[in-house]
Amino acid sequence: MASVPGHDGRVNEDFAAATATAAVLVDGAGIPGAEAVCRHGVAWYAVRLGGSLLGLLTLDPASSLTAVLAMAIDEVTGEHRDTCDVADPISPSAAVAMLRVSGDRLDHLVLGDATLVLNRAEGEPLVVTDPREVVISRSYASELAGRTPASEEYRRVLRELRARRNRPGGFWVAKDDPGAAHEALTGTCAVAGLTGAALLSNxxxxxxxRFASTGWPDAMALLATHGPGEIIDRVRRAEARHAVAADDATIVHCTWLDQA
Structure with a gap:
């Protein structure tokens, strides 16, 4: 695995970890002003949620991934409910991707704009990602374009966008409501025929x-031969070419799934 912050000297708000049978990636999301409602911050939320997920996956292997995510959200929310306004729309949240191997079966889950890729010996990779946040955010882009970020109109549009988080017809992330776990994309497949799996932050x-510098088959081949660091290096070069602000970048690459 590899995890690199978007900027030197800035805390990495992604989290990744794995055991012999499970892997977790958490992509923390921060909104300007979040420190006013949560004294802990986004990185703290991502680490606490990721640690709780990995522990539950290990200690409670019979529970579904949806149940594990709901329990982890509830656990972490309880840790700062008394000190922070956890229900505020700008309090820390996160996208989540995780997988668990149980015998000859692999279970997977994605909530938010993280991506999970299952590489198959035959056919194209299976790519699991939740497009709802991206689609809804794009629908507000024209309203935000040309407005000054400090203006009341800009802030009004942002409030409308944030109000669609964890609401029917909106998009779903890990935050303070365990019920959001039931909106995650989940699936199960046989381990046989899988040559690897990858969890990626956005x-x-x-x-x-975004950059379409390569497709998923070639990206997975690159992971297998050169590792996740090479993918992130190429992301940084693409960001520079397109003048796009760098983001925290994290990849977990899982192999030998049939040995888990």
């Missing part, structure tokens, strides 16, 4: 889904 998946 700062890493942009090599494919």
């Amino acid at each position: 700062g890493a998946s942009r090599l494919v889904d």
Whole structure:
């Protein structure tokens, strides 16, 4: 695995970890002003949520991934409910991707704009990503364009966008409501026939889904031969070419799934 902050000297708000049978990636999301409602910050939320997820995946292997995510959200929310305004729309949140191997079965889950890729010996990779946040955010782009960020109109549009988080018809992330876990994309497949799996934060998946520098088959081949660091290096070069602000980039690459 590899995880690189978007800027030197800035805290990395992604989290990644794995055991012999499970892997977790959490992409923390921060909104300007979040420090006013949560004294802990986005990186703290991502680390606490990721640690809780990995512990539950290990200690409670019989629970579904949806149940594990709901329990982890509830656990972390309880840790700062008394000190922070956890229900405020700008309090820390995160996208989540995780997988668990149980015998001959692999279970996977994605919530928010993280990406999970299952590489198959035959056929194209299976790519699991939740497009709802991206689609809804794009619908507000024209209203935000040309407005001054400090203006009341700009702030009004942002409030409308944030109000669609964890609401029917909106988009879903890990935050303070365990019920959001039931909106995650989940699936199960046989381990046989899988040659590898990857979890990527949106700062890493942009090599494919934003810059279109390569496709998923070639990206997975690159992971297998050169490792996740090479993918992130290529992301940084693409960001520079396109004058796009760098983001935290994290990749977990899992192999030998049939040995888990």
